[in-house]
Amino acid sequence: MTDDAELPGLPDLSDLLATARVVALPLVTRFRGIDVREALLLEGPEGWTEFSPFAEYDDEEASAWLAAAIDFGWSPAPPALRDAIRVNATVPDVDPDEVRAVLDRFPGCRTAKVKVAASDRTLAQDVARVRVVREVLGPEGRVRLDANAGWNVDEAEHAIHAMAEFDLEYVEQPCATVEELAEIRRRTKYLGIPIAADESVRRASDPLAVAEAGAADLLVVKAQPLGGIRRALAIVAAAGLPVNVSSALDTSVGLAMGAHLAAAMPELEFDCGLGTASLLAADVTDAPLAPVDGAVPVRRVEASAALLDRWAADGDRTAWWLARLERCHAVLATGAGR
Incomplete structure (x- = not known):
């Protein structure tokens, strides 16, 4: 495993919530038992990043996905060997x-x-x-x-x-x-x-x-x-x-x-x-x-404000994801997810 010094520090929860957007995207064909893929997007200093563990995953498992989102959004990507x-x-x-x-x-x-x-x-x-x-x-x-x-x-x-x-x-x-x-x-x-x-x-x-x-x-x-x-x-x-x-x-x-x-x-x-x-x-x-x-x-992807609005999850699902983000952030803060 990498040393924690190589990973970005944990941003404040308020920094994550400030840009958090939850979307519900329809699928072309039913896949993995779902017809709609939900995801929470964040914008960090390096650009847009994603936190989208599947709904059935518990907070400890899902916190690794948040660590990944922070790594990609708050740190430069490693050098690319291919484009x-x-x-x-x-x-x-x-x-x-x-x-x-x-x-x-x-x-x-x-x-x-x-x-x-x-x-x-x-x-x-x-x-x-x-x-x-x-x-x-x-x-x-x-x-x-x-x-x-x-x-x-x-x-x-x-x-x-x-x-x-x-x-x-x-x-x-x-x-x-x-x-x-x-x-x-x-x-x-x-x-x-x-x-x-x-x-x-x-x-x-x-x-x-x-x-x-x-x-x-x-x-x-x-x-x-x-x-x-x-x-x-x-x-x-x-x-x-x-x-x-x-x-x-x-x-x-x-x-x-x-x-x-x-x-x-x-x-x-x-x-x-x-x-x-x-x-x-x-x-x-x-x-x-x-x-x-x-x-x-191999490139960063810029999220579209119009599409984030168009495919925004409803109020209940957005609240569910934001609460999940808060819980997973707490797991990372204790060091359990990192």
Whole structure:
């Protein structure tokens, strides 16, 4: 982990509240069980930044997201080693006949991450969705799966076998625990399909445990859940595994944070999950960080006052987010979230 001296000091709560804006952005397609993505935006000395932990996360977990927002809004980003980031398309658990329309929203993307293992979907439905993705991308395209820890080990083994014919780039978080990841990696190693860890990094008390256990071939890292760009870079350096940089259905402001993280990575082998502005039916900026020719630029994003007003959350939801901001600020003030 980075030394706290490398991180910005904690701004006063009044400084955060002075610029805080809460938005509710509609999605093009239902994703992760939601139709609207809520986020709280802040403007710091370095520009706009984002605090958008999912609603079900408790204050201790959410406080890492606030630390990330402060890091990005109150400190200069680390030096960029690249000025654009190749990104993947993200395919929610839609029906097969909707796949092509989803992929069309990601122009130039040569890689698709396909959501699988939803509780209300069958393996046959997952296979049908992945088959269409492979057909659309062609043999040169890259197809990866994201199960969001939705399978047990036996289910994961069965599913990976069922979809191995689609020449998978990797399978992300097929199971929930580090022990299960290690076991499924052992069982399927002969197939040559790498296992990636996401939740076992960003939602773990020890984000290095999965690497130390030899339970994954690569890590998926996200700036907000890991407490910011500098903390994420420290985790990557300590883990010693290949990494991919992804996002958590952020607005373009949050995606800019992820792009700066990816730009600072010494090595970046995989197309990153930073193209998800294409899943939003609205955004907070007149210049969304959406894919062009399969990549997004590395730049700060300026929020639009008109769009912040247009997509402002209602009074109850705004009050909920501001109260959450205050509680998470208190967690950071005690040092528990940093």
